[in-house]
Amino acid sequence: MPGIVEYLILSAVLFALGLVGFLSRRNLIVMFLSTEVMFQGVVISAVAFAKFHRQMDGQAMGLFLLVIAAAEAGLALGMVVMLYKRRGTLDVDVWSSMRG
Amino acid sequence: MTPTTGHLLYLVFALGGVGVYLLLPKGRGSQVRAGAVLGGLALAALISVLATRIVVTNSTTAFFYVFSTIAMLGAVRVITHTKPVYSALYFVLVVISVAALLVLMQAEFLAIALIMVYAGAIMVTYLFVIMLAQQDTAPVCDRRSHEPFLAVLAGFVLMAAVAGRCGDLTTASGDTIAQASPTKATLVANVPESSDVGNTTAIGRAVMTRYIVAFEIAGVLLLVSMVGAIALAKKKLPTETVEEERTPIGQIGREVPPY
Amino acid sequence: MIEFLTSQFGVSAQFVVSVVLALVVIGAMQGGVAYCIYFERKISAWIQDRYGPNRVGPLGLLQPVADGVKFFFKEDVVPRHVDKVLFILAPGMIMFVSLIGFAAIPWGGQLQLGEKLVNIQVANPDIGLLYILGVASMGVYGVVIGGWASNSKYPFFGAIRATAQMISYEIPMGLCILVVVLTMGTLRLEDITQLQTGYWLGFIPQWNMFLHPLAFLILFICVLAEANRAPFDLSEAEQELVGGFHTEYSALKFGMFFLAEYGHMITSSALITVLFLGGWHLPWFSWTQPEATQWYAVVAKMGVISAKIVVFLFLMMWIRWTLPRFRFDQLMRLAWQRLIPVTLALFVLTVGLLYFGLHRSPVWALSGNAVIVVVMLVSAGTVGKEVTGRQPNLPRIQESPGAAALAGV
Amino acid sequence: MMRDEDILELKAPQLNPAERLFIPQILDGMKTTLVHLGKSLLTKPMTVQYPEERRTVRVDNYRGVHRLNRDADGRVACVACHMCSTACPAHCIHIEAAESPWDDREKYPVKFDIDELRCIYCGMCSEACPVDAIELTPDYDLVGRSRQEMILGKEELLSIFDKTKDVKPRKNPGITGYPGTGDKPKAIESSSEVPKQ
Numbered sequence: 030m031p032g033i034v035e036y037l038i039l040s041a042v043l044f045a046l047g048l049v050g051f052l053s054r055r056n057l058i059v060m061f062l063s064t065e066v067m068f069q070g071v072v073i074s075a076v077a078f079a080k081f082h083r084q085m086d087g088q089a090m091g092l093f094l095l096v097i098a099a100a101e102a103g104l105a106l107g108m109v110v111m112l113y114k115r116r117g118t119l120d121v122d123v124w125s126s127m128r129g
Numbered sequence: 130m131t132p133t134t135g136h137l138l139y140l141v142f143a144l145g146g147v148g149v150y151l152l153l154p155k156g157r158g159s160q161v162r163a164g165a166v167l168g169g170l171a172l173a174a175l176i177s178v179l180a181t182r183i184v185v186t187n188s189t190t191a192f193f194y195v196f197s198t199i200a201m202l203g204a205v206r207v208i209t210h211t212k213p214v215y216s217a218l219y220f221v222l223v224v225i226s227v228a229a230l231l232v233l234m235q236a237e238f239l240a241i242a243l244i245m246v247y248a249g250a251i252m253v254t255y256l257f258v259i260m261l262a263q264q265d266t267a268p269v270c271d272r273r274s275h276e277p278f279l280a281v282l283a284g285f286v287l288m289a290a291v292a293g294r295c296g297d298l299t300t301a302s303g304d305t306i307a308q309a310s311p312t313k314a315t316l317v318a319n320v321p322e323s324s325d326v327g328n329t330t331a332i333g334r335a336v337m338t339r340y341i342v343a344f345e346i347a348g349v350l351l352l353v354s355m356v357g358a359i360a361l362a363k364k365k366l367p368t369e370t371v372e373e374e375r376t377p378i379g380q381i382g383r384e385v386p387p388y
Numbered sequence: 389m390i391e392f393l394t395s396q397f398g399v400s401a402q403f404v405v406s407v408v409l410a411l412v413v414i415g416a417m418q419g420g421v422a423y424c425i426y427f428e429r430k431i432s433a434w435i436q437d438r439y440g441p442n443r444v445g446p447l448g449l450l451q452p453v454a455d456g457v458k459f460f461f462k463e464d465v466v467p468r469h470v471d472k473v474l475f476i477l478a479p480g481m482i483m484f485v486s487l488i489g490f491a492a493i494p495w496g497g498q499l500q501l502g503e504k505l506v507n508i509q510v511a512n513p514d515i516g517l518l519y520i521l522g523v524a525s526m527g528v529y530g531v532v533i534g535g536w537a538s539n540s541k542y543p544f545f546g547a548i549r550a551t552a553q554m555i556s557y558e559i560p561m562g563l564c565i566l567v568v569v570l571t572m573g574t575l576r577l578e579d580i581t582q583l584q585t586g587y588w589l590g591f592i593p594q595w596n597m598f599l600h601p602l603a604f605l606i607l608f609i610c611v612l613a614e615a616n617r618a619p620f621d622l623s624e625a626e627q628e629l630v631g632g633f634h635t636e637y638s639a640l641k642f643g644m645f646f647l648a649e650y651g652h653m654i655t656s657s658a659l660i661t662v663l664f665l666g667g668w669h670l671p672w673f674s675w676t677q678p679e680a681t682q683w684y685a686v687v688a689k690m691g692v693i694s695a696k697i698v699v700f701l702f703l704m705m706w707i708r709w710t711l712p713r714f715r716f717d718q719l720m721r722l723a724w725q726r727l728i729p730v731t732l733a734l735f736v737l738t739v740g741l742l743y744f745g746l747h748r749s750p751v752w753a754l755s756g757n758a759v760i761v762v763v764m765l766v767s768a769g770t771v772g773k774e775v776t777g778r779q780p781n782l783p784r785i786q787e788s789p790g791a792a793a794l795a796g797v
Numbered sequence: 798m799m800r801d802e803d804i805l806e807l808k809a810p811q812l813n814p815a816e817r818l819f820i821p822q823i824l825d826g827m828k829t830t831l832v833h834l835g836k837s838l839l840t841k842p843m844t845v846q847y848p849e850e851r852r853t854v855r856v857d858n859y860r861g862v863h864r865l866n867r868d869a870d871g872r873v874a875c876v877a878c879h880m881c882s883t884a885c886p887a888h889c890i891h892i893e894a895a896e897s898p899w900d901d902r903e904k905y906p907v908k909f910d911i912d913e914l915r916c917i918y919c920g921m922c923s924e925a926c927p928v929d930a931i932e933l934t935p936d937y938d939l940v941g942r943s944r945q946e947m948i949l950g951k952e953e954l955l956s957i958f959d960k961t962k963d964v965k966p967r968k969n970p971g972i973t974g975y976p977g978t979g980d981k982p983k984a985i986e987s988s989s990e991v992p993k994q
């Protein structure tokens with residue numbers, strides 16, 4: 030039986046991969062996908078804690094994580110569509126000119 | 130000092146980091162093959178390191194390895210694929226394997242909720258947007274990454290911190306933290322593992338009693354984000370792109386005399 | 389034999405029954421799907437005063453075999469411009485999703501095996517209903533990926549339409565199912581079936597259909613939309629989009645899309661049957677009561693649920709050959725401006741009844757439904773735009789300047 | 798000149814509340830289709846089961862496959878005058894004429910090909926024929942495995958005559974219907990006797 034350490038390491042790997050993707054990719058949509066990968070890692074660790082502490086708090090947290098992810102995805106995609114309409118590209122570097 | 134599991138994990142993560150670095154799109158000169166080999170090695174090493182700890186082997190263990198491998202490979206492809214559509218589909222794969230892992234942890238409700246919300250709704254919306262915004266050739270932002278080395282370094286530092294902590298944990302005799310230090314939460318919302326109360330009922334009770342305020346706030350959050358998204362989508366924005374000069378229709382192609 | 393397996397290999401009787409049932413159901417479904425196509429053609433022919441397929445075998449009954457052989461041996465064209473991996477993946481995906489939805493359907497109550505009672509169900513998870521919903525929500529991927537990978541105009545339109553349609557109709561569908569879940573208080577489909585086996589006034593079966601007819605109707609509409617059936621088959625619309633998402637497909641891949649549609653129909657019919665028509669329950673027939681656990685009772689129950697599924701399949705085909713297709717804005721307006729408000733009202737009604745403990749009382753539920761229908765009628769008559777008519781966002785028709793401009797040149 | 802009062806403005810009729818619900822309309826339509834379904838199950842549909850059943854066609858004016866008539870001696874009745882190929886709007890008749898071996902006519906066709914795929918079955922050829930040698934038969938199931946096969950030659954057209962002469966007797970056999978005694982063909986000389994259609 031895998032213990033909590035295995036689940037935690039898996040969740041950390043997913044989180045780190047999401048982080049790397051978020052930092053390195055330049056496509057807005059892929060960046061948001063990377064944050065979703067990070068969410069998956071967090072869900073795994075929350076549920077793993079719930080299982081090994083034998084209570085439901087972690088699963089409730091997982092549920093709220095889902096809510097946050099859904100809200101974030103809705104807004105983020107709305108913004109991505111808006112940005113794409115303006116500039117015709119999904120490249121984040123195009124938007125770095127906002128720094129002035 | 131004898132090498133502990135923690136030290137081994139540092140090595141494994143370093144290897145994996147190099148692999149991911151090589152796999153990240155860097156325009157011309159990406160060493161995809163070398164990256165794939167290194168990443169695969171790191172994965173195999175990670176599994177074998179973890180396997181040394183596992184005492185009881187049963188179907189749960191096997192499923193854990195299968196689905197965690199799929200999840201990690203899928204996540205790597207999400208961040209390294211040059212086509213956003215494939216990234217999104219690989220992410221669906223990650224979601225499904227994570228859901229399977231949740232089932233292994235007896236969190237069936239959350240597993241199905243994950244599939245319904247992520248795979249059923251969020252990713253379909255992502256695909257929708259990706260399709261609307263697709264271009265004929267892969268744009269440069271998909272083919273070149275942004276500071277891949279620093280990004281991988283940041284990821285490695287994170288993993289190293291986790292590995293150090295997990296390395297400590299592995300030296301502890303007990304497998305579960307719960308036995309070592311029961312938290313306050315454990316005492317308050319204690320649900321015995323083998324009860325006749327199903328997972329759905331248990332999570333419902335937790336959400337409706339202990340987390341009722343958070344639950345309501347989550348509902349409000351969803352409502353707000355829905356309103357925000359509609360407001361964003363409704364707004365008509367002037368496009369800044371310059372219309373490219375079009376050849377008048379009559380000048381395209383060859384003049385064809387009437388029949 | 390089951391005793392042998394359980395004693396020798398340590399597997400539970402439920403496991404053996406599940407495996408056998410999975411094989412039987414998938415096999416039966418393949419055949420059923422093939423004959424669905426036959427009956428679709430027959431029914432369309434009868435409605436149009438024709439004979440339908442009658443050449444292959446007696447009454448054309450071997451037509452599905454001939455079709456299958458044709459699908460196998462036709463040339464499998466993969467156009468050069470497609471995204472190969474996804475193009476090949478899409479039909480498999482849609483087929484897979486349409487097949488695995490079966491696992492949670494209770495086919496025949498419980499069976500007495502020696503000392504134990506086993507469920508005639510591949511799996512009876514705590515979350516059976518959610519499992520089916522989750523699988524159904526994955527169904528859109530095959531369509532979307534197929535349409536996108538074809539890299540061609542019409543399939544792409546089909547895919548875009550399919551996404552918007554599926555996401556929109558999942559909301560009223562989920563709300564209708566929630567109404568049932570609130571009334572029954574469980575997500576296990578077997579329990580939902582067993583809870584519907586009583587009688588009101590001693591003779592009306594306690595099927596949810598008589599408790600929430602509006603939810604039943606709306607769920608049926610949403611199921612039509614989810615299965616891409618006429619009048620909601622906008623993603624394949626032959627007349628506008630050639631074949632929609634499967635325009636570029638041929639031979640076996642096209643056949644898989646075709647079979648998946650019927651598989652989806654069968655699963656959805658089974659779901660509606662379990663939720664609203666009492667599953668395997670037939671009133672006053674002692675073999676189909678939950679207490680009957682003999683093997684012949686199980687067979688009778690399977691027959692009853694199959695008959696109910698067939699009724700729904702016939703209804704779907706009948707509707708397909710009667711009603712014309714919606715326009716896309718009508719489709720969207722129907723979902724967002726009509727079905728979602730109504731189902732939300734139903735949901736609130738059910739929650740209210742649940743609060744007062746009246747959720748199983750047909751008088752209260754039916755009068756609540758009646759109030760909602762009246763409000764819907766009044767609001768449809770006074771406010772809001774009708775579902776039909778000209779699209780409101782189109783520009784006003786103006787006299788074409790074309791002729792004058794040409795004359796000026 | 799169009800006046801303003803001539804213009805009728807049509808407005809789409811408004812739906813009443815029941816119609817906006819669509820349910821009565823839908824039920825109405827479904828009743829119609831159900832009635833048709835029941836009718837086809839109880840009675841025999843009108844469909845003609847083609848290879849076993851055949852439509853009854855009017856023999857005298859149905860325009861099917863062509864035939865080339867024979868005269869009373871069994872010779873081809875055609876005199877290779879090219880009238881039919883001239884009249885043919887689809888240019889599907891090809892005739893090669895040669896000097897007749899018989900003394901009752903000057904020419905006869907050594908080759909008489911009709912491209913049945915090109916033909917539009919208008920019947921102009923038989924209208925044009927001065928000796929009523931080419932006619933359209935009531936045969937409508939003409940099939941072939943290749944385009945070449947669908948170009949019927951003289952022998953095929955004559956054999957079609959042999960097959961169909963009982964169903965549809967030859968029109969005006971008197972025109973070229975002499976016994977082969979070497980008599981001058983009267984009918985050709987007095988072509989005004991040929992009934993005009």
